[in-house]
Amino acid sequence: MVGEANLKRTPLYGTHVGLGGRMVPFGGWEMPVQYTSILDEARAVRMKAGLFDVSHMGRVTIEGAGAATLLSRVFSSSPTAVKVGRGRYGVICTPEGGILDDCILYRRAEQRFLLVPNASNADPVVEWLRRWGSGVSDARIAVITPSLAMVALQGPVAASMLQGLTSADLSTLRTFSFVEEKDKGADSIVARTGYTGEDGFELMVPSGNVAGVWKVLMERGATPCGLGARDVLRLEAGLPLHGNDIGLTTNPYEAGLERFVDPDREGYVAGTGLRQIRDTGPSRKLVGFKLLGRSGITRHGYPIMDGSKPIGEVTSGGYSPTLDMNIGMGYVPKSYAAPGTRFAVDVRGRLAEAEVAPLPFYHRRRDP
Amino acid sequence: MNPPDLRYSKEHEWVRLASDGTVLIGITRFAAESLGDVVFIDIPEAGRQLDQFKKLGEIESVKAVSDLFSPVSGQVVERNQAALDNPQLVNDSPYDKGWLLKASLRNQAELDTLMTAQQYEQYLSSEGSH
Numbered sequence: 001m002v003g004e005a006n007l008k009r010t011p012l013y014g015t016h017v018g019l020g021g022r023m024v025p026f027g028g029w030e031m032p033v034q035y036t037s038i039l040d041e042a043r044a045v046r047m048k049a050g051l052f053d054v055s056h057m058g059r060v061t062i063e064g065a066g067a068a069t070l071l072s073r074v075f076s077s078s079p080t081a082v083k084v085g086r087g088r089y090g091v092i093c094t095p096e097g098g099i100l101d102d103c104i105l106y107r108r109a110e111q112r113f114l115l116v117p118n119a120s121n122a123d124p125v126v127e128w129l130r131r132w133g134s135g136v137s138d139a140r141i142a143v144i145t146p147s148l149a150m151v152a153l154q155g156p157v158a159a160s161m162l163q164g165l166t167s168a169d170l171s172t173l174r175t176f177s178f179v180e181e182k183d184k185g186a187d188s189i190v191a192r193t194g195y196t197g198e199d200g201f202e203l204m205v206p207s208g209n210v211a212g213v214w215k216v217l218m219e220r221g222a223t224p225c226g227l228g229a230r231d232v233l234r235l236e237a238g239l240p241l242h243g244n245d246i247g248l249t250t251n252p253y254e255a256g257l258e259r260f261v262d263p264d265r266e267g268y269v270a271g272t273g274l275r276q277i278r279d280t281g282p283s284r285k286l287v288g289f290k291l292l293g294r295s296g297i298t299r300h301g302y303p304i305m306d307g308s309k310p311i312g313e314v315t316s317g318g319y320s321p322t323l324d325m326n327i328g329m330g331y332v333p334k335s336y337a338a339p340g341t342r343f344a345v346d347v348r349g350r351l352a353e354a355e356v357a358p359l360p361f362y363h364r365r366r367d368p
Numbered sequence: 369m370n371p372p373d374l375r376y377s378k379e380h381e382w383v384r385l386a387s388d389g390t391v392l393i394g395i396t397r398f399a400a401e402s403l404g405d406v407v408f409i410d411i412p413e414a415g416r417q418l419d420q421f422k423k424l425g426e427i428e429s430v431k432a433v434s435d436l437f438s439p440v441s442g443q444v445v446e447r448n449q450a451a452l453d454n455p456q457l458v459n460d461s462p463y464d465k466g467w468l469l470k471a472s473l474r475n476q477a478e479l480d481t482l483m484t485a486q487q488y489e490q491y492l493s494s495e496g497s498h
Contacts, residue, residue, distance in 0.1 A: 318407070
């Protein structure tokens with residue numbers, strides 16, 4: 001994969017290569033898919049703590065007196081409802097209700113927001129912001145991805161592992177809250193967010209410092225984890241992956257993301273389209289399913305069948321090391337969406353029996 | 369690293385001849401490492417016929433599905449149930465606990481069409497250089 005044209009590298013590229021990471025192209029970046037074993041890395045996150053380079057995701061600052069106005073036009077819920085020091089998950093929809101991206105919006109100050117889109121969607125999202133922001137006065141958009149690196153520390157011991165490296169009291173930092181601090185004089189962010197279904201943090205630190213942060217967290221026992229483990233973990237947690245489970249041809253109501261959408265806002269560019277979908281109700285739903293027995297591994301694009309009739313399509317699938325079963329997600333007509341409903345998946349010509357399961361597949365144990 | 373008493377195919381399967389004339393078939397460490405974590409194995413049941421170099425079944429890792437090819441002709445005697453139940457055995461122990469099939473041979477001379485360990489290692493280094 002080395003030498004593939006125009007692939008970007010994160011500030012941790014040398015670290016990954018030094019650790020024996022298997023580098024693959026992903027969303028325009030050269031990223032580690034695994035260091036040792038995808039399943040062992042995923043298990044480390046569930047048992048202890050894993051460390052991910054997520055610097056390939058976008059970091060986009062929107063600031064100024066018009067920042068909230070611009071974001072209210074494009075983000076799926078009201079940015080002014082997000083308190084300073086909090087983040088909120090949401091989607092960016094087209095006027096028809098298709099999903100351009102899903103992202104987290106962090107509010108750093110009254111008039112300063114940080115949007116974190118997916119790697120391959122960062123450019124389209126920035127273009128989208130510029131397009132809908134053209135008539136908004138004083139909403140400045142700045143891509144800070146190259147200067148601010150990002151790593152995720154995820155797992156049941158993430159908080160104790162990180163405590164002491166930050167001046168923040170992590171025991172009082174709630175999920176989707178964040179603190180800002182100076183790291184060697186530069187701004188850093190410690191956010192209690194992630195994409196694994198586990199407790200954990202996403203750390204945004206100046207690019208020049210990130211290799212040091214990575215090293216210290218490894219010394220404290222965090223297992224380096226690649227994109228393969230990230231995909232396994234997010235599927236277990238029932239979290240959609242843009243490009244697989246959601247995209248321009250899907251809408252947030254059928255994808256089960258309606259709780260992140262408030263279409264009744266003045267000036268929201270997707271309002272009309274989303275209200276229409278909400279009011280008629282989606283005709284299909286994104287569901288989770290378990291394969292009965294070990295009847296097969298389902299993958300993106302495989303047809304979902306009722307007998308010989310195709311009724312839908314798998315969007316994600318694989319083996320769950322935590323549950324020791326084969327799981328997947330896909331779109332089916334609403335009448336097939338209730339947990340317990342059975343259908344089959346066409347696995348390259350062979351029918352594998354499956355049953356709808358409630359999402360998420362995996363719930364982390366919470367502190368008593 | 370590749371046991372000297374086995375024979376190897378270009379498709380990265382190995383064959384071990386037992387004293388009773390049956391063979392064990394598996395995939396090489398190189399194949400297991402290239403695939404990554406094996407999560408599903410789809411291979412024929414006892415009694416099914418195998419034809420040399422024809423598709424035998426499928427092996428799936430977390431990231432991808434690959435075809436398996438039979439290194440010899442014969443008949444399936446037994447499948448390795450432990451590996452079917454715990455496919456990661458193929459990664460952990462590709463030449464031992466992670467074997468896939470036991471088969472009877474139709475033509476023992478076919479073994480001579482396969483590579484020795486030394487030839488296989490040369491094959492790997494020539495394959496890796498292009």
